Each structure stands twice: as structure tokens, then as C-alpha cells.
Amino acid sequence: MMKKSNFLLVISFLVFVTGIVFLSGCESSRVEPEITVNTPPPAPAPLILQGSVLNSKTGLGVANATVSILKLDGTTVATVNTNASGAFTYDISSLTNTAYKITATASGFGYTFVNVTVDPVNRLAGIASLPIDPIVSVAVALTPAGGTAQGTTNTESKSGTAVSISVPANAVTSNTTINVSTVAVNNVPPPPAASTTTQVGVTNLTPAGITFAKPVTMSYPLPYRMKAGDKIPVMELVNGAWTTTTLQATVDASRTIATLDLSKTGQYALLDNTKIAGSVSGSVLLLNAGVTVSPLRKTEKILETKTYDITDGNLQVNLTQQFTELLSRNHTDPLDDPATSWLLNQIIQRNGSLSLNRALGYSVAANISDIQNFVLAWTAVPTALLTAQQQNYPNEVGYWIKRYTFESVQSIDQIDISNTGYFSVTYKRTKTYWRLVSVHAIWRGHQQGEVDKGAW
Numbered sequence: 001m002m003k004k005s006n007f008l009l010v011i012s013f014l015v016f017v018t019g020i021v022f023l024s025g026c027e028s029s030r031v032e033p034e035i036t037v038n039t040p041p042p043a044p045a046p047l048i049l050q051g052s053v054l055n056s057k058t059g060l061g062v063a064n065a066t067v068s069i070l071k072l073d074g075t076t077v078a079t080v081n082t083n084a085s086g087a088f089t090y091d092i093s094s095l096t097n098t099a100y101k102i103t104a105t106a107s108g109f110g111y112t113f114v115n116v117t118v119d120p121v122n123r124l125a126g127i128a129s130l131p132i133d134p135i136v137s138v139a140v141a142l143t144p145a146g147g148t149a150q151g152t153t154n155t156e157s158k159s160g161t162a163v164s165i166s167v168p169a170n171a172v173t174s175n176t177t178i179n180v181s182t183v184a185v186n187n188v189p190p191p192p193a194a195s196t197t198t199q200v201g202v203t204n205l206t207p208a209g210i211t212f213a214k215p216v217t218m219s220y221p222l223p224y225r226m227k228a229g230d231k232i233p234v235m236e237l238v239n240g241a242w243t244t245t246t247l248q249a250t251v252d253a254s255r256t257i258a259t260l261d262l263s264k265t266g267q268y269a270l271l272d273n274t275k276i277a278g279s280v281s282g283s284v285l286l287l288n289a290g291v292t293v294s295p296l297r298k299t300e301k302i303l304e305t306k307t308y309d310i311t312d313g314n315l316q317v318n319l320t321q322q323f324t325e326l327l328s329r330n331h332t333d334p335l336d337d338p339a340t341s342w343l344l345n346q347i348i349q350r351n352g353s354l355s356l357n358r359a360l361g362y363s364v365a366a367n368i369s370d371i372q373n374f375v376l377a378w379t380a381v382p383t384a385l386l387t388a389q390q391q392n393y394p395n396e397v398g399y400w401i402k403r404y405t406f407e408s409v410q411s412i413d414q415i416d417i418s419n420t421g422y423f424s425v426t427y428k429r430t431k432t433y434w435r436l437v438s439v440h441a442i443w444r445g446h447q448q449g450e451v452d453k454g455a456w
Helices: 002-028 340-351 383-392
Strands: 048-055 066-070 076-081 087-091 099-105 111-119 127-132 138-142 147-153 162-167 176-182 198-206 211-221 231-238 241-251 257-264 267-272 275-278 297-310 314-331 367-377 398-419 423-445 449-455
Touching: 048 066, 048 099, 048 111, 076 087, 099 127, 111 127, 138 147, 162 176, 198 211, 198 257, 241 267, 257 267, 297 314, 297 423, 314 340, 314 398, 340 398, 340 423, 367 398, 367 423, 383 449
Parallel strands: 048 127, 147 176
Antiparallel strands: 048 087, 066 076, 066 099, 099 111, 138 176, 147 162, 162 211, 176 198, 198 267, 211 257, 231 241, 231 267, 241 257, 275 398, 297 398, 314 367, 314 423, 398 423, 423 449
């Protein structure tokens, strides 16, 4: 009996141990559920707007220039300063706008701007080059005895004479030196009502903040003849923005000079009711690269297309482009015809420092033709096209053609400047040029004939 009990005890122990080992094996062979790790996509490349402010006369960079980046509605995005070489950068990665206005000012220089376009989706930003004009000034010594002095020559005037300042006795209590400069209209911001008013004389008296005990009289040569006795409203540039004043200039008997009494130094502009408007003609494919705030309107239309086929090697194609620029004038009296430099500067003021091809050496009434050179190069047929052709027509005999298609495009820019009863001027720029539209793979075989297989 004892032996039987021991035998059962041993058997029970073995069964117990076997169960433990079995359960341990099952536990160790259990497959844990997989944990999915979501790897975040890589951060997009930063979208950097960059550019340079350049001295328009020397081509050198302007250090410490103030650059403002604005949306097209006028909202300021950021203000930065250029480095020692005149360059600036700004990260616009968080913004979704596709176009911006970039302005620049600097001590001793005027004002300028350009419009740039960006592509937030593909992370592409334009490089803004802003040529800015240096402002030439004349130092004028004022004494308690008073006197008359001349500033810089006004190149925008009909007479081509200098602005002058007449100082009465005791206007200053001690010897004082001020700087007097005539400023071209493209070197200051446009007036608030830019479509119905224009600046017809801008001067800058520095340093700002000098107050005269008696008003000094400024004489402004005008860009076109006005009526004697006409009163011209005056605005003052304060912190980069034009503000209205109660001042008025008066056109003198010569009809080409306006006089203005000033009680303090500052930057002032005379306003007239000359209208500036753009016009659109032709088939509109592109309007100022998406920038619609400018009165300069650009239209494009397709004149013709040309195709060139190559089957090997290279082919050079020479196509003619043409540029014309015309300033046409109408006036009641030849003496009412405005100064050409003033007209052109009005266009630049509203459309940016690079708006005229004359900045590249062209002149008004230009008619220029030159040659565009294109090199058409044979390259290996794309593998996907070869594979599809072999699968669909395995036994067809034929050959591949690389076909280039070009369009002849005519772009027209036009702007009208008019003053009712005096003059009407139209600036028109026409450019005809060729651009590559597509490069396609053409299969020519005995079964299919000629078939366009899509982009090369």
C-alpha cells in the first residue's frame, strides 16, 4: 500500500512538472502584437525671400537699407535691414501668399520697390533686386540776414532749372545749414490717390525738425505748364507715408514755377490732378504675373507656332524677337507737353524700379530686333515609352522623333497719363518673342503611322 501511494505521488509530481513546462513553452511562444510607429514626414524646406538693394549709379550694394515686405493689400509682413553687402533674407515659410511688394529706402537714397511672386507649394521664391537712386543735395547756409540760394537741378521740369529757397531776414536766429534736394517722383512713394493725382514737385529739406521764425519760400520748377494763380495742394512725407497738410503752392506768372511758404524743414510734394490709368487689349493670358494692383497692364497673345523634329544629334534654331517702345503725345499747346523724364518716372513710381526696359539700355521710341538661339538636343528615349511600345507593338518596325514646339508670343504693356485740357500721353511697350511650349515623343511606324506618345 505504501509503495502504491509513493508511486501515485511520483506520477502526480511528474504530471505537475510537465504541465508547468508546457505552459511556460506556450507563454514563451506567444506572438506579441506589432506596434506601428508613424514616422513623421520630413519638414518642408524653408521658403526664403532674398534680394539685394543696389546703388543704381554704381551697382554696389547699399548697407543698412530698410526693406519692407508687404502683401498686395498693403499689410506689412516684416521689415528687415540689409547687411554690409546690401543683401537681405526673410523666411516666409509660414505665409501662403503668392505675391509680395518689396520696398526699400536708405539714408541718402530715395525709395524704390519691386513686385515678386512666390510658389509656396513648390517652395520657390523670387530673388528681388532693388536698384535705388542716390539723392543729391546742396548745403545751403542760412543766416539771420536772410538771402536766396539754389538747390539741385530739377531734371523733371520743363525749364530744367533748380529749385530755389528765399529766406527772409530773421527767419533763423543764428547761422544754420540745411540740405536742399530735388527728388524725382520715382524716388518717393505714390500719393494715396495714385490714379487721380500725381506729384509735380518733390523737395527734401534736412535735417528734419528745424522751425523757421518766418516762413521761407520755396520755388518749384514744374514738369508742365499750368495756369497762373492756380493753387496746388501739398503733402508731407512723415515716417514713410504721405500726410495731408493745409499748405498750398501758387503757380506764378511764368506758369512753369510754383512757390510755397514753409515754416519747417521736411519732405514735401506738390499734387496735381493728372490721371494715370492702364488699358488692356488682346487675349489676356497673363496680367502682371498675378499682380493686379498696378495700373500697368500686361497682355499676351499667341501669334504662331512652329515645330522642329530631330531623330539624332543636335539642331540649332534661330528665331527673331522684336522689342518696340513708344511714347506718344497729344496736347492742346506744345508748351503744355510735359517733361519726358517726369512721364517715365511716373511709370516707374507705380510699377516698380524694373518696370521699364530703358533700365536695360533701351530708350523711348526704341525699335530693336535680335535673335533667340535654341539648341535642340537628342537624348535617349524615355524607358517607360520604350517599354510600352514593345509591349503593345512588339514586332512593329519604325523610329522615334523628338518634336519641339515653340510659340511666338506678343506681350503689350500700356499706360495712359492725362490732364484734361492740357495733354494726353500714352506709353506703349510691345515685345514679340519665342518660347518653348513642349517636347514630345513621336513614334512613326508601319502599323500605327505617326503617333504622339506624350512628353519626352
